[in-house]
Amino acid sequence: xxxxxxxxxxxxxxxxxxxxxxxxxxxxxxxxxxxxxxxxxxxxxxxxxxxxxxxxxxxxxxxxxxxxxxxxxxxxxxxxxxxxxxxxxxxxxxxxxxxxxxxxxxxxxxxxxxxxxxxxxxxxxxxxxxxxxxxxxxxxxxxxxxxxxxxxxxxxxxxxxxxxxxxxxxxxxxxxxxxxxxxxxxxxxxxxxxxxxxxxxxxxxxxxxxxxxxxxxxxxxxxxxxxxxxxxxxxxxxxxxxxxxxxxxxxxxxxxxxxxxxxxxxxxxxxxxxxxxxxxxxxxxxxxxxxxxxxxxxx
Amino acid sequence: xxxxxxxxxxxxxxxxxxxxxxxxxxxxxxxxxxxxxxxxxxxxxxxxxxxxxxxxxxxxxxxxxxxxxxxxxxxxxxxxxxxxxxxxxxxxxxxxxxxxxxxxxxxxxxxxxxxxxxxxxxxxxxxxxxxxxxxxxxxxxxxxxxxxxxxxxxxxxxxxxxxxxxxxxxxxxxxxxxxxxxxxxxxxxxxxxxxxxxxxxxxxxxxxxxxxxxxxxxxxxxxxxxxxxxxxxxxxxxxxxxxxxxxxxxxxxxxxxxxxxxxxxxxxxxxxxxxxxxx
Numbered sequence: 001x002x003x004x005x006x007x008x009x010x011x012x013x014x015x016x017x018x019x020x021x022x023x024x025x026x027x028x029x030x031x032x033x034x035x036x037x038x039x040x041x042x043x044x045x046x047x048x049x050x051x052x053x054x055x056x057x058x059x060x061x062x063x064x065x066x067x068x069x070x071x072x073x074x075x076x077x078x079x080x081x082x083x084x085x086x087x088x089x090x091x092x093x094x095x096x097x098x099x100x101x102x103x104x105x106x107x108x109x110x111x112x113x114x115x116x117x118x119x120x121x122x123x124x125x126x127x128x129x130x131x132x133x134x135x136x137x138x139x140x141x142x143x144x145x146x147x148x149x150x151x152x153x154x155x156x157x158x159x160x161x162x163x164x165x166x167x168x169x170x171x172x173x174x175x176x177x178x179x180x181x182x183x184x185x186x187x188x189x190x191x192x193x194x195x196x197x198x199x200x201x202x203x204x205x206x207x208x209x210x211x212x213x214x215x216x217x218x219x220x221x222x223x224x225x226x227x228x229x230x231x232x233x234x235x236x237x238x239x240x241x242x243x244x245x246x247x248x249x250x251x252x253x254x255x256x257x258x259x260x261x262x263x264x265x266x267x268x269x270x271x272x273x274x275x276x277x278x279x280x281x282x283x284x285x286x287x288x289x290x291x292x293x294x295x296x297x298x299x
Numbered sequence: 300x301x302x303x304x305x306x307x308x309x310x311x312x313x314x315x316x317x318x319x320x321x322x323x324x325x326x327x328x329x330x331x332x333x334x335x336x337x338x339x340x341x342x343x344x345x346x347x348x349x350x351x352x353x354x355x356x357x358x359x360x361x362x363x364x365x366x367x368x369x370x371x372x373x374x375x376x377x378x379x380x381x382x383x384x385x386x387x388x389x390x391x392x393x394x395x396x397x398x399x400x401x402x403x404x405x406x407x408x409x410x411x412x413x414x415x416x417x418x419x420x421x422x423x424x425x426x427x428x429x430x431x432x433x434x435x436x437x438x439x440x441x442x443x444x445x446x447x448x449x450x451x452x453x454x455x456x457x458x459x460x461x462x463x464x465x466x467x468x469x470x471x472x473x474x475x476x477x478x479x480x481x482x483x484x485x486x487x488x489x490x491x492x493x494x495x496x497x498x499x500x501x502x503x504x505x506x507x508x509x510x511x512x513x514x515x516x517x518x519x520x521x522x523x524x525x526x527x528x529x530x531x532x533x534x535x536x537x538x539x540x541x542x543x544x545x546x547x548x549x550x551x552x553x554x555x556x557x558x559x560x561x562x563x564x565x566x567x568x569x570x571x572x573x574x575x576x577x578x
Binding site: 064065066067068069071081083085086087088089092117119121123125126127129151153198200201202 | 357358359360361362374375376378379381382385410414416417418419420422448484485486487488563
């Protein structure tokens, strides 16, 4: 089989508000809309995915938190209802996904080979987290492409920010090798917001956009600085400021999704596409794409 | 026969990890399991009207949440410890009490929410507590979340207010803080038989706190908790203690430590709180 490859990577933030605002049939809760700029940004991702025709979408979500190692879903079909424990009034979603279990096993193998603790999640009753579901729904609402959910190993939090991100670099490299061995065309999704400080109360209704704005100007400035680096492929600069950024804005990139994806893509020195930026209950969210099929500057 | 007084029927501090359902794998887990069972036996003998459970594994962001669904049933699979088996659960809530908690605590300017949604994910800690303390699900429960933005003062106020509201409703409640002490897990696979508290600093802090609890010196714990948080990794900033302190202040003189030991590197303890009326 020909060597597999990564066709594209997306920053795919997962506030459940985006699914709630869209009103898909899978979500039992209905809204009057809201957060359109972010939802329109995702529309571009959907078009890209249609064009790229990937065999699999891998998603790394901070809301599948694991303590002992990096976990890969290894159940052929996962199905159920996911109710967000934080925003249950917005997200009660009936999900059904096909998992590329062969890729899961290869990722597991490569992660272990890279010296990481890794596990295969084989419990068919496992309830998929809302972060995974929101990112996947927003990228591909028809769910007709197999997926591979990957957990966010929480243990780096016990060490320094630097150690945590370094683990994610190794996980990304292991993921790339697994994709190549599997011989599939893959799309990666880093399921995270940027700045993560937020308001602790929401308007009534939650989709009242007259109340939606960034939590602080400082947070906005940080997000714009980070997006600037991401757009230009300034990865070494980004890595050097990440600890400060995470401390200043509680940035969700701390979960490792962004560094995992960047590493898997080989830290591409290319102009990334910003499809949109928007806030959700005060957090900063960017939807971005790295189309590696057009990239020339991969390291 | 003594009249049943409203208020606190009893109180306990317990861990909420599924390892406790596998006592054969580790001597530490076995010791904690036996102590947990003892608390369950005593709780049921006290015949409370309701069990109030504060779980550090139910995190909330938009204020403190209170479970008000009349009945929650299902099978839970833990995100990390799924290999330890599925966790079936069946909870009957005291919805009226949950509604009262939410509405009255919000009067102090503290945000609250009630939660009454089908398929809402009940957390592992609550389910483990229910399995040990109320296995037949015949005692109503009132589950309260751990609000991530609550500090010690707010947590204590929430606890204190909840006790007063229980008294006002003329109910006898058994209050349960479901939390670890130090929460620093081993981040790799271990042999459970060799489980130990992962850091000597954590272990020393846990033991210091247990000593203060046994001597009834809650105020020292309150004063030292920020140092504990700085030097160790207390579960959810040790807010479960502050909540329970608010519940018990002025009524219960000390804790009786039934067991202390590691669960995958964390420090876990089973403590019953006693007053002059505790049999």
